[in-house]
Amino acid sequence: MLSPTEPASARKPIPHVDFELDDLDSDEERYLDFYRKVAVHADMLVPLAEHHNGPHSYYVLFDRTATWGHPGMAQVLAVHLQRDSEKQTFSFEWAPLPLPAMAQSWLIHRGCSPDAISLDPQLGPPPADEATRALERRLVGDGDQYAMGHSYTSDDPDDMVIVVVLRARDEQAPSPFRVVVEEVDTERWTRTLREGGFDTAGEALQWCNDRLTGEAGPLPPVRLAATAARPAGAAKAPAPHPPGRSR
Template sequence: MPELDVRLDGFTADEKTTDAFFHTVGWIEDELVPLAEHHTADAAHSFYVLHDPTATLDHPGVSQYAALHIHRDMQARTFRFEHAVLPLPAMAQSWLIHRGCPPDAIGLVAGMGPAPADEATRALERRLAGDGDHYALGYSYTSDDPDDMVVLAALRALDECAPSPFRVVVEEVDTDAWTYTLREGGFATAGQALQWCEDRLSGTAGPLPPVKPAASSARPAAVPMSGISRPPGRSR
């Protein structure tokens, strides 16, 4: 199992940054598993996709992945950082790519979890990772129940004219085959998208409705922005 090395020996930061880094990363640093990382040749920037296996222990539904970008001032020996908690690794990759990480440098380490079950899963992951400026993440729920391991993410189009302005992305894990599928559905309203999520968690959801074809070449993806209120009665 790879260990997280944030490469900050000999670096300092102001009190606000130091406290924020400790409460975000430092106190669980030994638990975080790096699934992907990239460091620039000048060592000024580090990008990480992290998995936190403890995330749902106290708060069911909480996302288990995080994106971390560390920026070092090599002359002053100081650092600053950005961090986002996200429901899917591809969304963490997207977040990092849109902060300067080369897309081909942040691929996930093989064998660190279940494998993609099919090409449809791989294709959707590539879109989510590569085009993180079309849709905003508004709600997510992660279930690590061995009998129903599922991640739900509800997205809102940033383009008001986009077809299927609301999307639900669903990751389901086959624990016997140790593979996962990733699928998306299109909805006309936020309420419809959130209701489908609620129905999926209660086991009553029908098939995901198809996504309407886009009128242009824009491709959907997700970024961590507030866009949809979570359903009532369900922890995030």
């Protein structure tokens, strides 16, 4: 999460995002659609990660205008561009998501190499501990196993927090609803990421509401499946794309 409260010592020059569409003569409707959904605030989009592979470009973008939008709205955009140089056209998919790790997962499941979409470590607060790094890796790698049901982003300097409710696609999964919470320590300029498990969507949403009002108790632990965990590197069955928007 980036913020105007970021300490000066942690800042670096903000890079510019270039979608490289100037040479494409696509139809006006598609250009307008891309402009309205993505490029309207191009000068306020910060590329946290990007990768270009032939006609494909993948972006994890922080939208600095979101802080002035609807309260709680997600501040990260995942964008996948496909260019056709012969036809001089392009197509795109996009999704607003609350966490960069979720945007990385969304792009990976649209063909981006997992090793090519790492976040710029100089943008935003670094992970505070190994638990945060481990959970982020799981969100990036196994994000297709969950569907996002709710999120709220608060960039209040006194309590910078993002809460996300995820639903397991496997209806038999223990703790079928997960709450993921990112908190930013503005004094140390670090972030922590934690998760909890819930039996119902109502319980998960209530915990999120309580957290945003400062009344939440500890996150309940995630119940693990009784079967052995899938070995690292083992193939997974194809899963449907996480929810997103496309054009």
